[in-house]
Amino acid sequence: MWNRKKSTFLLVKVRVPSRFNLAFPLLLPLLDETLEEVNDWMAFWKWVYKREGSWISTTCSWLQAGGDMLREIRTLGPMDIIEVKTSEAEIAVKLK
Numbered sequence: 347m348w349n350r351k352k353s354t355f356l357l358v359k360v361r362v363p364s365r366f367n368l369a370f371p372l373l374l375p376l377l378d379e380t381l382e383e384v385n386d387w388m389a390f391w392k393w394v395y396k397r398e399g400s401w402i403s404t405t406c407s408w409l410q411a412g413g414d415m416l417r418e419i420r421t422l423g424p425m426d427i428i429e430v431k432t433s434e435a436e437i438a439v440k441l442k
Contacts, residue, residue: 350423353441361436378416385409 356372388409392402419441427439 350421352420353422353424355442356419357438357440357442359436359438359440362434363436374416374420378413378420381409381413381416385413 353374356374358370358372360366360368360370385406388402388406392400392406395402422441425441427441428437429439430437
């Protein structure tokens with residue numbers, strides 16, 4: 347467990363043989379930092395408005411849950427999440 351490296355990219359590949367190939371890499375550390383910063387800003391506005399039952403509180407809890415989920419996904423290390431191949435299209439989602 348200690349020697350497993352964290353995932354850096356979420357790579358989504360879509361291939362339709364007769365039309366196009368698309369690869370979409372998502373940099374996970376950047377997404378993690380962005381979620382943390384947005385969560386800090388939302389906590390600030392929650393403090394300014396001082397309301398617990400508002401949409402700001404709900405947004406803060408969702409952002410916190412999203413960050414926790416992202417950190418858990420990153421600790422899985424490099425792996426294939428899904429790979430679908432049909433005669434019409436190929437889709438692959440991988441952690442790199």
